[in-house]
Amino acid sequence: MELPPVVARMWGREPVSRRGPKPRLDVATILAAAMEIADAEGLAAVSMGSVASRVGVATMALYRYVGSKDELLTLMADAAAPDPPERGGLAWRDYLAAWTRANRDLLLRRPWLLLADRLTPPLGPRRLLWLDRALDALSGTGLDEGQKLRAATALTGYALSDATLVHGMRAGAGRAGAGIAGAAEYGAVLGELLDPHAYPALSETVGAGVFAGAEGWTDDDDFRFGLDLLLDGIEALIERR
Amino acid sequence: MELPPVVARMWGREPVSRRGPKPRLDVATILAAAMEIADAEGLAAVSMGSVASRVGVATMALYRYVGSKDELLTLMADAAAPDPPERGGLAWRDYLAAWTRANRDLLLRRPWLLLADRLTPPLGPRRLLWLDRALDALSGTGLDEGQKLRAATALTGYALSDATLVHGMRAGAGRAGAGIAGAAEYGAVLGELLDPHAYPALSETVGAGVFAGAEGWTDDDDFRFGLDLLLDGIEALIERR
DNA sequence: CCCGAACCGCGTAGGAGATACACCTTAGTG
DNA sequence: CACTAAGGTGTATCTCCTACGCGGTTCGGG
Numbered sequence: 317m318e319l320p321p322v323v324a325r326m327w328g329r330e331p332v333s334r335r336g337p338k339p340r341l342d343v344a345t346i347l348a349a350a351m352e353i354a355d356a357e358g359l360a361a362v363s364m365g366s367v368a369s370r371v372g373v374a375t376m377a378l379y380r381y382v383g384s385k386d387e388l389l390t391l392m393a394d395a396a397a398p399d400p401p402e403r404g405g406l407a408w409r410d411y412l413a414a415w416t417r418a419n420r421d422l423l424l425r426r427p428w429l430l431l432a433d434r435l436t437p438p439l440g441p442r443r444l445l446w447l448d449r450a451l452d453a454l455s456g457t458g459l460d461e462g463q464k465l466r467a468a469t470a471l472t473g474y475a476l477s478d479a480t481l482v483h484g485m486r487a488g489a490g491r492a493g494a495g496i497a498g499a500a501e502y503g504a505v506l507g508e509l510l511d512p513h514a515y516p517a518l519s520e521t522v523g524a525g526v527f528a529g530a531e532g533w534t535d536d537d538d539f540r541f542g543l544d545l546l547l548d549g550i551e552a553l554i555e556r557r
Numbered sequence: 558m559e560l561p562p563v564v565a566r567m568w569g570r571e572p573v574s575r576r577g578p579k580p581r582l583d584v585a586t587i588l589a590a591a592m593e594i595a596d597a598e599g600l601a602a603v604s605m606g607s608v609a610s611r612v613g614v615a616t617m618a619l620y621r622y623v624g625s626k627d628e629l630l631t632l633m634a635d636a637a638a639p640d641p642p643e644r645g646g647l648a649w650r651d652y653l654a655a656w657t658r659a660n661r662d663l664l665l666r667r668p669w670l671l672l673a674d675r676l677t678p679p680l681g682p683r684r685l686l687w688l689d690r691a692l693d694a695l696s697g698t699g700l701d702e703g704q705k706l707r708a709a710t711a712l713t714g715y716a717l718s719d720a721t722l723v724h725g726m727r728a729g730a731g732r733a734g735a736g737i738a739g740a741a742e743y744g745a746v747l748g749e750l751l752d753p754h755a756y757p758a759l760s761e762t763v764g765a766g767v768f769a770g771a772e773g774w775t776d777d778d779d780f781r782f783g784l785d786l787l788l789d790g791i792e793a794l795i796e797r798r
Numbered sequence: 799c800c801c802g803a804a805c806c807g808c809g810t811a812g813g814a815g816a817t818a819c820a821c822c823t824t825a826g827t828g
Numbered sequence: 829c830a831c832t833a834a835g836g837t838g839t840a841t842c843t844c845c846t847a848c849g850c851g852g853t854t855c856g857g858g
Contacts, residue, residue, distance in 0.1 A: 319746065320737070327750055336834030337824040363815060374837045376817080385816065435671060437725050437743055444751070444759060451758035461765040462772045463782070469722065470715070470783040477714025484678050496561070502678055505560065509568055510685070517692035518685060524702040531703045541704070542711040545790030552789050577805025578853045604844060615808045617846080626845065 322387045326394055326440040343381050345371055347395045350388060351426075359428035364388075393433030394440025396426055400449040409547055411453040416471045416543055419446065423479035430480055447472075457554045467550050474542055482535050503527025563628045567635055567681040584622050586612055588636045591629060592667075600669035605629075634674030635681025637667055641690040650788055652694040657712045657784055660687065664720035671721055688713075698795045708791050715783055723776050744768025 324330055325343060349370040353362050364385055368375040382388045401414050423429050438444055450468035459467070485499050496502050503522055512519040525531070565571055566584060590611040594603050605626055609616040623629045642655050664670050679685055691709035700708070726740050737743050744763055753760040766772070 319749065323746065323750070333826095333834065335824090335826055335832070337836080339835065364817080365815070375815095376819095376838080377836050379817075380835060430676060435721060435725050437722065437737065439737070439743075439746065439750075441750075444747070444756060448756040448759040451762055455758055460772070461762045461767045462774055465762055465767055466779060466782045467786070470718070470786055473715060473718025473722070473783070474711070477711070477718060480676060481678065481710065481714070484676050496678065496680070502680075505564065505680065506685070508560065509564070509680075509682075515685060515689040517696055518689040521692055521702045521706055526702045526706055531701070533703055538707060541707045542714070545708070545711055545794070546786050547790075548793050549786030549789040552793065553786070574805070576803065576853095576855055578807080580806070605846085606844075616844095617809080618807050620846075621806065 321383055322390050323439050325382070325387075326391060339380070341371060341373065341377070341381060343391065344395075346378060346381055346388070347391055350392055351396060354392065354428040354432075355426060359431050362389075362392075362428075389432040390436065391440075393429060394438075394442050396429055397422065397440075397442040397446060400446045403449065403453060406453075408453045408457055409551065412450060412471060412550075413543060413547065415446070415450055415453070416475050417539070419472065419475035420479045420539060423476065424483060427479075427483050430476070430483060458557045459554060463553065467546075467553075470546055471543075474546055478539050478542060482538070485535075499527045500529060562624055563631050564680050566623070566628075567632060580621070582612060582614065582618070582622060584632065585636075587619060587622055587629070588632055591633050592637060595633065595669040595673075596667060600672050603630075603633075603669075630673040631677065632681075634670060635679075635683050637670055638663065638681075638683040638687060641687045644690065644694060647694075649694045649698055650792065653691060653712060653791075654784060654788065656687070656691055656694070657716050658780070660713065660716035661720045661780060664717065665724060668720075668724050671717075671724060699798045700795060704794065708787075708794075711787055712784075715787055719780050719783060723779070726776075740768045741770060 319327075319329060346367060350362050350367045353366055353370060364378055365375045367388070368378050378388075382391065401411070401418050403411050406414070438447060447468055450471065451464050454464040454467060457464075485496070485502065496505060503526070506518070506522045506527070510519050510522065526533075560568075560570060587608060591603050591608045594607055594611060605619055606616045608629070609619050619629075623632065642652070642659050644652050647655070679688060688709055691712065692705050695705040695708060698705075726737070726743065737746060744767070747759070747763045747768070751760050751763065767774075
């Protein structure tokens with residue numbers, strides 16, 4: 317089986333060569349530098365040049381370690397994941413709740429993850445470790461392997477969606493200078509734009525002050541709402557067996 | 558209320574000017590050209606230059622109509638949405654299933670949507686129309702406005718997650734040349750990489766042949782699985798009232 | 799009727815960034 | 829000890845985005 321080069325690098329399966337000068341760097345050092353830049357200045361500040369100068373080599377030296385910038389981003393997306401939460405004798409539902417929350421919090425702590433990666437199923441050792449732990453938590457439930465996998469996938473997707481939403485609300489996210497500062501302002505803009513005839517249901521929702529915090533919801537309540545939806549669904553599935 | 562410029566453009570709220578030559582273009586024409594390029598050659602082929610030459614003007618002329626390339630992408634992301642499905646007297650659950658599926662299918666038909674947009678809550682007229690229809694479908698259920706909104710949000714997020722996954726599986730998505738051709742190959746790579754001691758649960762899942770299609774799942778079954786999870790959750794919530 | 803302001807389209811140019819390539823250097827290998 | 833694979837680098841190219849200013853156009857007001 318021929319492993320794609322990115323994958324080989326993620327798993328340290330590079331053929332070790334003896335010839336030539338000792339490498340001055342390794343992939344881990346490069347990734348650490350890249351992630352520091354991303355954490356401090358955002359993903360846009362991560363360029364081959366900026367990473368190289370931070371580790372003290374010329375730009376082109378990085379290409380001895382990663383195949384392209386795209387590959388660097390893929391590697392970063394895996395390396396950024398910490399260890400998944402410990403299963404402390406928790407029931408599957410409690411563990412998956414903590415697991416999903418930790419996943420979401422990671423994405424909020426490092427918002428550049430929302431832009432890096434994407435579009436590829438997880439292939440790195442750290443992401444797969446997370447997946448393993450979720451599957452493990454479901455192992456006593458009687459679900460078949462396919463169901464467990466899909467449940468874990470749905471939870472991962474939810475963590476991503478929720479983090480994207482929260483992050484987008486928080487700062488307007490800089491995207492195209494949308495300049496929306498928070499939920500309240502979002503609601504105000506919608507109220508300004510919407511024609512109640514064309515958008516009857518949405519106008520009503522806006523009018524009810526949902527975005528203005530009238531109901532006292534927090535980001536965390538939002539998160540729990542969707543999470544419970546999924547966990548309830550999983551629970552129903554388990555009981556149905 | 559001061560509207561951000563992107564938003565104003567999406568809604569045609571630009572102050573119409575009388576002076577000067579007639580504009581040769583309008584935003585809709587530019588967006589149509591940009592979307593044709595994205596459909597045919599992918600988002601990477603969309604540059605200010607390529608769009609401009611397709612509509613027959615110089616690159617810089619586009620900046621009379623859009624503030625930046627980023628803004629162009631935001632506008633595209635809204636304009637790409639077709640009309641939401643008709644509510645044909647369907648029950649809320651059936652409608653939302655169709656709605657979510659249409660949403661996902663759109664993302665699969667135009668995968669560049671997975672890369673454009675992101676990070677901003679919906680502010681365009683077309684996306685908001687979708688949201689309105691989902692809220693409308695929930696209007697007879699007894700849920701409060703906040704619950705309806707969050708349910709719709711969760712479904713939107715799910716459509717996105719699922720489309721991302723399916724698309725990523727289909728072609729390796731080109732991302733960093735990951736070169737994974739499909740679920741079967743994905744499973745094979747995992748089998749190659751995973752140490753069963755470090756990844757016990759995941760190894761078992763891979764071993765069960767879930768990725769090889771051993772259980773006869775299709776992309777569509779995958780989609781329905783997560784969808785039913787959410788809809789079941791929503792239904793439970795409604796009944797609990 | 800005419801003038802100036804506002805606005806259109808465009809050419810130029812600057813600046814960033816990714817990366818192919820050739821070169822010298824280094825260190826195992828035969 | 830010569831040979832060769834591999835590391836680090838400088839240079840060069842190519843693609844983009846976009847700031848700026850020019851010349852031509854149209855309309856509103858006097």
